[in-house]
Amino acid sequence: MKHKKSLSIAIALSILGITAWEIYWRSQGYFPDLDDDKYLWVKTRALVEDATEDDVVIVGSSRALFNIQLGQWEKLTGIQPIQLANAGATPLPVFHDIVENSSFKGTVVVGVTPPLFFSTTFEQAPPWSRASSRSEFYKNLTYAQRLNYSLSIPLQNSLAFVSNDDEAWIDDINLKALLKTIHLPPRTDKPQEPPFRRFQDIDINRNVRMKEEMVSDTAFANSIKTVWKTLLSGDIPPPDKEATIEYFLKDAEKFTSRGGKIILLRNPSDGFFKDLESKGLPRSEFWDELVTKANVPAYHYQDYKGLSAFKTIEWSHLSAKDADQFTENFVKILLEDGLITNLKNN
């Protein structure tokens, strides 16, 4: 009988505790949302298997994630692109996975963020492994994991305290993240990293929008700028232009030879990033060479009024409102050039 009483107490207190926890975090401004995790990515990757020649897949880095708004694209063409870009990662392993492990022969939009695209083909390097680990996970996904993720979606959509993003943001509210906020005097020589707050929201289609707070709160935007500066001010390995272009061209040739179409897109950047990119990876030596060798349609934001009329919020990504406009302008250019299908006209 003792355990019966303890069980009743445990159930009551657990419900009370978890409810209080949820209410507390909602009062702190948190709301139920999805995590940008490997499970959401593989769920999206699975869509490629059934995609038709009219479909569009986006690969790239965070700029392709933030700046291409899937809803806008669908509104104009009747087709919702499959968003497979990964923050902080080169698109090469994901494109390779699509070429080698699927029969997709629609359109792939490749977002080219020079410091990431031209970074490396070394499999253990973070820009590569961040993307390739997701492709690997897709290959090895078990039925149990698939089912588990389907069950987690209603919870993520209902409870604010459920936050387990792969990125491990400073403002995540799971136990591990909360413990990381405890700071004691350092005993290692490792430089202290600035707080990296989550500055975007993601939906079930992997459509990413920058948080409105980033536009209204300069301090928030500045904190992200500090992160970029810290990340890129250390000892960064030099770009590996030859290897990355060669790797891409091999996959591009295979993809186009089976009827697939490739579109290269260089998204806008400003300030620190623009300086770094123009000095360290000058357009003429990197982007132009890639475009010439790949011989596929390519769009550099500087060449189009509709793509360059925006100011990035933290030197690298567009606000949600600007991203809508950017997408609209980009899609219109692609339609004018006859590169993508418009189901709305058919």
Place this chain on the structure above:
Amino acid sequence: MLFNSLTFVVFLVIVLALYYSKILSWTSKKGMLLLASYLFYGLWNPPLVILLWISTMVDWTAGKKLAAEESQRKRKFWLLLSLFVNLGFLAFFKYRDFLLDNFTSAVNAYGYGYEAQPMDIILPMGISFYTFQTMSYTIDIYKRKIEPAHTFLDFALYVTFFPQLVAGPIVRAQDLITQFYEEKRANFNQFAWGTFLLTIGLFQKIVLADILLADTSDQVFSSTAILHGVDAWTGTLAFSGQIFFDFAGYSTCAIGIALMLGIVLPDNFKYPYASIGFSDFWRRWHITLSSWLRDYIYIPLGGNQHGITRMYAALIITMLLGGLWHGAAWTFVIWGALHGLYLIVERLLRSKIHIKINAINGIFLALLTYIMVNFTWVFFRAREFATAKNMIISMLFINGEGEKIVETFDVIKVFLLISLLFMCHWVMRNTSMKEVSLKVNPWILGVFWAFMVFLIVISQGSGEQFIYFQF
């Protein structure tokens, strides 16, 4: 399917609902448990269920023949067939690459320049557990210690029973099959206690192993630097806690889930970090494996019945094989060899020195045992000998100027948690959770229980696999 997953929560609720429904007979309930067990295993990799079926069919047939056959020659044949199939699975799936690598190295040492083709075959989850379990069945029938299972369903459920299928406890046939002969139902108190065990098992896995200890252990053991002594100890202690909470957590979940069905599984851990000496350690750590190794390897090798030399040889062979059971790598063999050596030294010392254990010398000896066990964990966790060597050098503080890589908070967290773990094991070493739970105020137990549930929920573990699944 993992216990620490939402899928399992739904799975368990459905299984319990069917199990306690009045629409199914006992035989149908066993059939349902069997199907649920195949689903539990198959949701990970469906084709590998075939291995379970083969093992079940072979050992069911061998068991029947062994019981019926009088000819010693034929009985030997059926036993060898069972051993050949089960050990064959292990050799092919678990040890093939290891054997091939060593063969390649040996051949190349003579300058042949041989290159083996890697086969890249998946290791079936829990293969070491269910093959050992089914082998014990045929060996025991061969020795006329037990009768074969009454029905194929009882035997198939014994091989596949989902709570303990992939990481034990390794249950003997006489302890589990006989429970399937009559309808089992948990009373409310048993059910509540089973739920408590499931909670504490998940708490150990999700909160203590995965959230509080795994990162520090991974950080230290993945470092290629020569570390500062404090960092090396922090990483090793973190791993000692992680492996205990991970594995004991799984066993506790398994025992709890089985109890919710009214089925009793044996204990697998009895506060091992408060062991006084290494014989005591192996009576408390992974008890069902150590008793398996004792009964099916150590005793057949002669045990302590044929003189000291043979006893020591039997001991070291048993521990080497125990090490190899955990993984196909030389680091595991060294781990087993160290434990074998510890056991031999302990027996030598015990024959020379007689100490009456009291609270003061007891805790000192327990701490000494725990420290020695930690040195063995280095080989268990390190993937390469170079890492293990560097770690041992650092742990012995031979490097004055090792690199510091673990932050202050993590050092404090690990030392605090491991001290609590050690003290908890010391206090509990002569009692059990059940006994303590019956003595404490139900409110205290209820609050502690709710606290664990709360921490499990806010941890939101990412469904990390249990370490012992790979063994």
